Amino acid sequence: MTRPAGVLLREATKVFFPKTPNEVTALNAIDLHVDPGDFITIIGSNGAGKSTLLNAIAGTYRLSSGSVWLGDQDITGMPEHGRAQLIGRVFQDPRAGTAPSMTIEENLSMALLRGQRRGLRRGVSNARRKHIRGQLEELCMGLEDRMTAEVAKLSGGQRQAISLLMATVSEPRLLMLDEHTAALDPKVAGTIMEITGRIVEDKGLTTLMVTHNMKLALQWGNRLIMMHMGRVVLDLDRAEKSVLGVPDLVRKFHEVAGESLVTDRMLLDEPGLIV
Amino acid sequence: MEAILSSGFEQGLLYSFMVLGVFLAFRVLDFPDLTVDGSLAFGAAMTAMLLTHDVSVWIATLGGVAAGMAAGLTTGVLHMLLKSGQSDATNYGPKLIAGILIMTGLYTMNLRVMGRSNIPLLNEPTVMDRLGDFLSVTMRGWNLVIALAIFTVVVKFALDWFLRTEFGLAMQASGDNEQMIRSLGVNTNFVRVLGLGLANGLVALSGSLVAQNQGFADVGMGIGTIVAGLAGVIIGEVLFGERSIAWVLFSVVGGSIVYRLLIAASLRVGWFEPTDLKLLTALLVIAALAMPTVRRRVVRM
Numbered sequence: 001m002t003r004p005a006g007v008l009l010r011e012a013t014k015v016f017f018p019k020t021p022n023e024v025t026a027l028n029a030i031d032l033h034v035d036p037g038d039f040i041t042i043i044g045s046n047g048a049g050k051s052t053l054l055n056a057i058a059g060t061y062r063l064s065s066g067s068v069w070l071g072d073q074d075i076t077g078m079p080e081h082g083r084a085q086l087i088g089r090v091f092q093d094p095r096a097g098t099a100p101s102m103t104i105e106e107n108l109s110m111a112l113l114r115g116q117r118r119g120l121r122r123g124v125s126n127a128r129r130k131h132i133r134g135q136l137e138e139l140c141m142g143l144e145d146r147m148t149a150e151v152a153k154l155s156g157g158q159r160q161a162i163s164l165l166m167a168t169v170s171e172p173r174l175l176m177l178d179e180h181t182a183a184l185d186p187k188v189a190g191t192i193m194e195i196t197g198r199i200v201e202d203k204g205l206t207t208l209m210v211t212h213n214m215k216l217a218l219q220w221g222n223r224l225i226m227m228h229m230g231r232v233v234l235d236l237d238r239a240e241k242s243v244l245g246v247p248d249l250v251r252k253f254h255e256v257a258g259e260s261l262v263t264d265r266m267l268l269d270e271p272g273l274i275v
Numbered sequence: 276m277e278a279i280l281s282s283g284f285e286q287g288l289l290y291s292f293m294v295l296g297v298f299l300a301f302r303v304l305d306f307p308d309l310t311v312d313g314s315l316a317f318g319a320a321m322t323a324m325l326l327t328h329d330v331s332v333w334i335a336t337l338g339g340v341a342a343g344m345a346a347g348l349t350t351g352v353l354h355m356l357l358k359s360g361q362s363d364a365t366n367y368g369p370k371l372i373a374g375i376l377i378m379t380g381l382y383t384m385n386l387r388v389m390g391r392s393n394i395p396l397l398n399e400p401t402v403m404d405r406l407g408d409f410l411s412v413t414m415r416g417w418n419l420v421i422a423l424a425i426f427t428v429v430v431k432f433a434l435d436w437f438l439r440t441e442f443g444l445a446m447q448a449s450g451d452n453e454q455m456i457r458s459l460g461v462n463t464n465f466v467r468v469l470g471l472g473l474a475n476g477l478v479a480l481s482g483s484l485v486a487q488n489q490g491f492a493d494v495g496m497g498i499g500t501i502v503a504g505l506a507g508v509i510i511g512e513v514l515f516g517e518r519s520i521a522w523v524l525f526s527v528v529g530g531s532i533v534y535r536l537l538i539a540a541s542l543r544v545g546w547f548e549p550t551d552l553k554l555l556t557a558l559l560v561i562a563a564l565a566m567p568t569v570r571r572r573v574v575r576m
Contacts, residue, residue, distance in 0.1 A: 058458075084460035099451035102444070110444050115460035120437075123444035166459075 004206040005071035005086070005173035007034035007057065012066035014052055014230075026052040028230035029066065036071075039200055039207040041217040043249075044227035045257075050210040053227070054176045057208070059083045070174060085115015088167030090160070090180040097163025100152035104143060104162060107151055108132045111166035135165055139195060157188035161195060168199050175200065177209040181216075193220070214246045228257045281416050283539040287532030288423035289485050290503065292430060294511070294531040295524065296477030297504030302523075303438070304470045305450035307367060309374030309501055310350040311478045313381025314343040316497035318479025320385040323394040323492035332402045336483050342388075343479020344472045350377045351468030385494045392494045401487035419488075427528055430477075435521050446470050447520070478504075499553050506556055507531035509563040534559070 014027040026049045034040060044050050056063055057070075059080040067076040070086055090097055098107050109124045109132065129147070136144040139161050143154075151159060160180060168175060177196065181189035197220060200207050211217050217224050224241045226234035226249075233256040236244070244252075293315060300308035322339035326332065354373035358366065386392060406422060407414035414422060437443045448456035449463045449470070457463050478500065486492040511530020517523040537559070541547050547555065 081457050081460050081462055084458050089458060096452075097455055099448040099455060101451050102447060106444055106447075109441075110448055110456065110459055113441055113459070118441035118445050118461065120440045120442060123439050123441045 003071075003173065004036045004204055006036045006038075006069075006206065007032070007174060007208075008069035009033075009053075009057075010067045010069070012053075012056060012068060013064050014049075014056055014061070015064045018064065025230050027056060027063070030230070030232060032225075032232060034206060034208070036206055037204050038223055039205075039221035040209070040223045040225060041221040042208060042210045042225050042227060043212065043214060043217045048227040049230040050227055051178055052230075054089070054178055054208060054210060057174070058087055058089055058176065085170075086173045087176060088114070088170070088172035088174070089176045090163050090167045090178065092179040092182050094156040094159040094163060094183060097166055098151045098159055101150055103148045103150060104136070104154075105129055105132055105147040107162060108135070108166060108169060111169050114170040114172065132169075135169055138198075139165065155188075157184050157192060160184060160188075160192050164192065164196060164199065168203060168205065171203055171205070173206065175205045175207045177207065177211075179210055179212060182212065196220075214249050218244060218246065218249065226253060226256075228253070233257055279536065279539045279543050281420060283536030284420045284532055285416075285423065285488075285535075286539065287535035288420065288427050288528075289488060290481050290507070290535065291423075291427045291528045291531040292477045292484070293481035293500060294504050294507035294527050295430065295434060296474040296481075297501065298508045298524070298527045299434070299477065300471060300474040301505065301508060303447055303450050304467055304474070306354075306370050306467065306471065307374070307501075308347075308350060308471060308474060309371060310346055310377045310381070310471070310475055311374075311504060312497045312500045313378035313385070314346040314475040314478045314497070315482035315485075315500045316385050316492075316494060317346055317381050317388075318343045318482030319486035319492040319496055320388045320394075320494070321479075322483040323396055323486055324388050324390075326396060326399040326401075326487075327394060332400055332405050332487075336402050336480075336487070339483030340476045340480045343482070344476035346377060346381060346479070347471040347473070347475025348468055350374055350475070351471040353377060354471075355464045355468065382494065389492065389494065393491055395491045396487060397490045402484065403488060423484075431524050431528060435524055438520050442466075499556065502553070502556050502560055503534070506534045506560045506563065509560060510534050513563055513566050 009030050009032040012027050012030045012032075013025070016022075016024045016026055028049075030049075030053070042050050042053070055061060057068055059075070059078060059082070063076060067074060069075065070083075075083055075086070099110075105124050105128075109128045112128055112131070133144050133147065136147065141158060141161055143158060143161070151162060154162065164180070180196070181192050184192060193216065196209075199205070207221070209221065218241055222238040224234075224236045225232050234252055293311065297308075297311060300306045300311070318339035321342035322335045325335035325338045330338070350373050353376060354369050357369035357373055403414035403419060403422075407418070412418050438447060445456055445461045446466050446469075449461070449466045453463050482497065485496070507530040508527050509530070510533050511526035511528070512523065514533060515522075515526035515529050517526060538552060538555075541555065542549060
């Protein structure tokens with residue numbers, strides 16, 4: 001089992017379209033220290049830099065300045081596919097994390113080989129199939145009986161469960177969840193979130209979870225950070241966040257950012273939030 | 276009737292490797308590769324040139340395959356350079372341009388390799404002759420069909436096996452969800468280049484065998500290969516289905532045979548001239564492409 005790694009961002013800055021009228025500072029000299037095994041929830045208004053933060057750690061693009069460390073390794077200049085063996089990721093769109101015309105067992109076999117050399121051995125070996133079946137059984141969704149079904153034939157929730165398994169099955173040193181339950185209906189989103197919590201706890205994964213759902217952000221994880229205009233404006237540990245409710249969080253945001261946190265999407269989740 | 280059947284099967288099997296190659300590029304890698312028009316003739320030209328230099332038939336055939344592979348690899352590398360910076364997997368522009376450029380360049384290459392536009396092979400030994408000598412039969416008609424069928428099945432199963440390996444799964448995923456398989460640490464550029472090499476190697480194998488069978492290599496013999504290949508792929512998928520990779524590989528071989536049977540039949544009944552074939556093929560592909568949509572409309576009504 002790989003050790004979960006800490007993450008360290010040092011003055012991480014990302015400027016899009018630099019030196020043009022459209023210049024946007026998406027990350028503004030962020031210093032963030034994530035301990036190994038931390039489960040951090042990240043909230044913030046639209047354009048706060050949440051997704052940019054995850055993309056910068058994943059290597060989707062390079063930082064404009066500053067550095068990213070994963071464990072004791074400086075990964076600032078490492079290409080995306082080089083970081084892949086270290087980082088598992090789940091996106092909002094259930095279609096993003098799986099190959100639709102391939103079977104469940106093929107998808108998961110590929111995930112088991114995360115970051116490894118792929119040779120001419122059988123892709124879905126018996127050992128892998130057995131391992132995958134065990135993992136699917138733990139999802140309690142009956143998918144262990146449909147291992148040769150095309151992923152395209154699954155529902156959004158089932159696909160997202162497979163994506164989650166693919167991101168974690170090879171025990172990455174860091175798991176990043178980018179609003180991974182936002183596109184699902186509330187009941188399915190609840191199931192996926194429960195599975196997420198179980199997997200993260202079982203494997204002790206270092207986890208960063210972006211969400212726009214403040215209730216989720218308070219309920220899950222041992223630490224909560226709030227972003228605004230490319231900065232971390234609030235950083236709460238387990239004890240601090242355990243005594244807060246959603247309205248407290250909205251008030252806190254008002255204090256530090258001087259504007260309302262409430263966005264349309266948050267209102268959809270929490271109709272009582274109109275400030 | 277007998278003649279239509281045997282020539283349809285013979286041509287269908289000779290071209291089945293080309294159809295498998297087009298399937299690999301078009302369906303597996305999601306790469307509409309126009310290189311095939313050039314690489315089919317390239318395989319034929321290389322084999323013909325080697326045969327006239329008294330090289331063994333086996334090496335001459337392999338030389339043709341290698342030539343096609345080189346063409347495919349070149350298209351892959353060119354595509355990688357053309358699309359640099361954009362990682363949008365559904366951007367077909369650079370894919371089409373890379374194929375067109377290499378296809379055009381290959382026309383000159385083929386003339387250079389052959390030294391003229393046509394090399395007759397009637398006085399040269401061929402793979403079919405050698406195999407016939409070995410088995411003490413005449414490699415014509417149904418004997419040839421059976422030999423080709425066995426070879427096609429072998430190649431089909433080899434491809435099947437390859438696509439199920441760890442590397443093969445990554446190749447399938449590169450055409451299915453490139454971003455996902457990249458995030459699992461696969462360099463999809465490398466995989467795509469290799470896949471195109473393999474696909475065009477298969478196409479050139481057909482070119483080499485067709486030239487040896489028909490007794491000449493011609494610089495124009497590759498024209499329309501992509502459309503004929505698509506016809507085989509689509510007819511196969513529509514008629515025989517696409518349940519799994521193993522199944523669909525049989526389907527497209529079947530599609531190749533059905534397509535050539537249709538052509539043999541349409542020439543035999545005398546309604547059409549050989550020069551009408553390109554238009555007929557294009558119409559056939561359009562009809563096959565429209566079939567799923569039409570079927571859906573009809574079901575809805």
